[in-house]
Amino acid sequence: MAVARKAAEAQTEIVPLQSCDLAVTDTPWAWAEDNAAAVKRFWNKALVDKPALFNGQVMVMGKHSLNGGCLSGEIHKTDYASFLYCKDKGLPAEAGIRNVFGCAVVRSSEGHLLFGRMAPYTATSGRVYPMAGTPDPEDIKDGKLDIEGSMQRELLEEAGLSTSDATRQPGYMLIEDAGMSAVCAVFDFDVPSRELKARMMSYIDLQDQPELDEIVIFRRAGFHVHHRMPGFARTLVQHLLD
Template identity: 35%
Template sequence: MPEAFTLTRLTRLDARLVPHDWAWARDNAAAIAAHWAARKAAKPALFDGRVLLSCACTVTEGACRIDLFEVAFSEFLAFREGGSPDPAVANAFAAVVPWSRDGAVVLGVMGQETANAGQVYFPCGTPDRSDIRRDGQVDLEGSATREFREETGLSVPLGAPSEWLLVSGEGQHAFLHPVHMPEEAAGLIARMEEHRAAQAEPELAGFVATRSRADLDADRMPGFVRAYLNTVYR
């Protein structure tokens, strides 16, 4: 596992929406606007919607509590691409990790029109307003399964164990939900590709299967992906 990351098995995940005065975004408003204008000019499909970031995350005996607050995507993008300069804030997201019947992990390749073009990671997305419940809780599990379904066309099998791993580091909290699918990797990818081909504007450019550490790509796979896969491949 890369030294910058820690991996923690969770017994409980409690995510909630909180108010937060993000001084970094307020103090850097002009730089954020300029950064967004440049990124938008390069990739016109980018949309400045509302997303959620973390301002606190604690784990006690396997129980995780994370506080999330709402920001503009342009603020998030400038923050992330600027090296996550506010140590009190982190990019938090949840992802289904699909394991095939023959022991492969399937990942998606981000499309050229996305902010993360060419990167290879588990189908996922930054949580947003649609993940906020009426009671103020944030449904990270629902966010993970929704993104997985939207990007692959597949659903998490009924009765799949609710296993969660928190991979933290480099300004990120990645909540990973490993799921064992009933098909071999070739069949899974074929169904995913069929779904992708039917989309008018697919977010993914394709899919890859990994089976060992030899398949890890430091140039295209983010650190949290390599940190997880390094623990499961011996």
């Protein structure tokens, strides 16, 4: 399995991908069923702090493999409460799943990266990362998880940007970190970063309850140290701006 690059600080590999083949199954996620009582207690407490949380259906990845530049895997349906409880436990190996998601990396005409900061009432409030989200039923196409469609949807819903206005770089970058499998693609917009940020913020300001409360511009790799970010996001900044 070829490795494109390793971020020095995060020690997280970026693996090039050409495609994803993620089949959705009706087989229940056994760990969630076994921990149903604990999930219920956790969710009730979570709602006290963040009543805007919604217990909808989401997708997680079970058995999976990497072969010939293709990520193949089995996708289980579950509820957000079970997924969030599993994340709170650190996505332990015994849970048998990974948090797989599509990640749209916005790059401006100068080569700057534009990430979003999550709003205070979200589960990941204050954290900065590219437009991304845990897949839901909208992302199922012909019985499979449509990673490409998912990242396009998240970019439009969170920041008001359409991938049709950008040049998509070929392939994907897979970053596996702390139970997460981020499938990332770079979208180049022929727009300066300040103008692009203003466009995104104008869209965010029109929403009653936006997922993001700020757009952060990264001009240099070292800027990531000033923000709360998951490992995969730091790796992207280092990889794309070094």
